[in-house]
Amino acid sequence: MNYIGTRGFREPRTFAGALLDGLAPDGGLYVPETYPTPDFDLAAASAGDYGDLTEKLLTLFGVDVLGAEAVKKAAARTKAAFLNEAGQVPLVQVEDNLWILELFHGPTLAFKDMAMQMIAPLTDAALAQNGETLTLVTATSGDTGAAAVRAFAGSEHVRLVVFHPLGRVSPVQRLQMTTVEADNVLNIGVEGDFDDCQRMVKRLLGEESLKQNGLVSSVNSINWGRLLGQVPYYLAAAAASGADHPEFVVPTGNFGDAFAGWVGRKIGGNVGHIHAAVNRNDALAQAINTGHYVRHQAVETASVSMDVQAPSNFERLVFEASGRHAEGVKGLFDTFNATGKVFLSPDLQGALNAQVSASTISEGETKATIAYGYKKWNKVICPHTAVAVAAALKRGMGQSQPQIALATAHPAKFPDFVASALGFQPEVPEAIRALYGSKETITSIRNDEFAALEVVKAFQA
Numbered sequence: 537m538n539y540i541g542t543r544g545f546r547e548p549r550t551f552a553g554a555l556l557d558g559l560a561p562d563g564g565l566y567v568p569e570t571y572p573t574p575d576f577d578l579a580a581a582s583a584g585d586y587g588d589l590t591e592k593l594l595t596l597f598g599v600d601v602l603g604a605e606a607v608k609k610a611a612a613r614t615k616a617a618f619l620n621e622a623g624q625v626p627l628v629q630v631e632d633n634l635w636i637l638e639l640f641h642g643p644t645l646a647f648k649d650m651a652m653q654m655i656a657p658l659t660d661a662a663l664a665q666n667g668e669t670l671t672l673v674t675a676t677s678g679d680t681g682a683a684a685v686r687a688f689a690g691s692e693h694v695r696l697v698v699f700h701p702l703g704r705v706s707p708v709q710r711l712q713m714t715t716v717e718a719d720n721v722l723n724i725g726v727e728g729d730f731d732d733c734q735r736m737v738k739r740l741l742g743e744e745s746l747k748q749n750g751l752v753s754s755v756n757s758i759n760w761g762r763l764l765g766q767v768p769y770y771l772a773a774a775a776a777s778g779a780d781h782p783e784f785v786v787p788t789g790n791f792g793d794a795f796a797g798w799v800g801r802k803i804g805g806n807v808g809h810i811h812a813a814v815n816r817n818d819a820l821a822q823a824i825n826t827g828h829y830v831r832h833q834a835v836e837t838a839s840v841s842m843d844v845q846a847p848s849n850f851e852r853l854v855f856e857a858s859g860r861h862a863e864g865v866k867g868l869f870d871t872f873n874a875t876g877k878v879f880l881s882p883d884l885q886g887a888l889n890a891q892v893s894a895s896t897i898s899e900g901e902t903k904a905t906i907a908y909g910y911k912k913w914n915k916v917i918c919p920h921t922a923v924a925v926a927a928a929l930k931r932g933m934g935q936s937q938p939q940i941a942l943a944t945a946h947p948a949k950f951p952d953f954v955a956s957a958l959g960f961q962p963e964v965p966e967a968i969r970a971l972y973g974s975k976e977t978i979t980s981i982r983n984d985e986f987a988a989l990e991v992v993k994a995f996q997a
């Protein structure tokens with residue numbers, strides 16, 4: 537099982553190579569050379585133990601190059617982050633045909649924990665194999681950074697650098713990153729938005745001078761390993777619902793989670809249509825619905841983790857929808873990166889829309905859905921979850937056809953907006969309460985790639 541790049545990089549990489557590269561050398565994203573067909577009963581595995589399912593999937597995607605022990609450990613850690621306090625798949629039925637998948641039972645109370653808890657032992661195993669050290673550069677609009685810090689703090693061979701847009705993550709998300717005392721973690725606040733941070737990360741991944749001090753990779757969902765850790769929960773949730781190919785409604789920022797669902801379907805899982813729900817930062821939805829892919833300055837919304845206007849994994853979808861036309865993908869994303877806009881051909885736009893649909897949810901709808909969820913189901917949901925639930929309700933299929941909306945974070949990570957919708961603050965778990973009053977460490981930089989390079993170099997030294 538090997539990996540190739542979306543922009544034409546064809547020198548096959550094993551899973552370990554793709555994991556430690558983060559991005560392909562030509563700037564493309566790694567994808568499997570061919571999608572594997574499960575050599576086990578996927579339906580039975582999806583309905584069985586989550587750790588076993590994950591182990592089987594990891595092996596299917598070639599992770600066993602890192603050894604069976606590493607696969608086992610990774611699967612056990614993701615299982616612990618996924619299951620709820622009762623040890624069950626955290627799927628809550630709220631209507632006859634509508635479920636909410638609570639992906640916030642892990643250590644940082646967001647869906648990123650599943651993949652991050654899994655990828656940390658895999659990274660250790662990959663580094664043990666080649667005796668290298670690794671600098672991970674990662675961009676976050678809130679949840680990725682917190683989960684990465686939690687998973688990699690104290691790691692012996694990994695330095696973790698997290699870039700977040702200054703003042704544009706929730707206070708709880710910021711505290712989760714900046715109060716961790718670990719010499720191998722550097723939190724950088726950038727005077728810009730998430731897209732600026734992600735652009736810096738991509739630039740740093742190609743920076744030869746950083747590679748003089750060991751390997752450089754990322755734990756954003758541009759890294760195939762990150763994305764792979766998000767596939768099992770689609771399969772487990774679909775099986776737990778008992779529904780036939782339920783539609784998944786995914787609140788979307790960098791589009792990694794939604795693409796993981798697409799992968800679950802691609803390998804023959806019981807995963808139905810994928811619908812991406814976005815907030816006012818809706819470049820993705822505009823591209824899929826109109827063919828106009830235009831990057832605007834991201835605006836601040838309540839669903840702050842989704843304030844993304846250049847969703848990295850859109851590139852994987854374009855690659856697949858175009859029939860793996862690497863040259864076309866390269867041209868398209870070169871143009872987008874240079875000019876901030878690109879017009880897709882009607883054929884390509886139709887092909888994208890056939891794979892994934894998308895809709896935009898306003899701030900008003902987000903707030904109203906939080907209030908609705910509490911009134912109707914006695915459930916307190918976060919703004920990101922509300923975007924997905926609003927999109928699901930608008931599609932109306934939950935009446936007639938099964939839908940699963942992803943709840944990507946705990947409401948207590950966004951207490952003020954939730955309180956503005958409900959009139960009271962969500963209950964605060966101990967994991968959050970403990971953060972207040974702790975000392976924070978942040979290095980601030982201007983929105984400048986050279987400033988980013990300098991600060992990472994200094995950290996490596």
Ligand SMILES: N[C@@H](CCOP(=O)(O)O)C(=O)O
Pocket residue numbers: 675676677678679680681755756757758789790792793841842
């Ligand atoms: N929503 C994200 C943005 C980065 O996404 P990723 O899935 O590519 O890591 C965040 O919370 O940081």
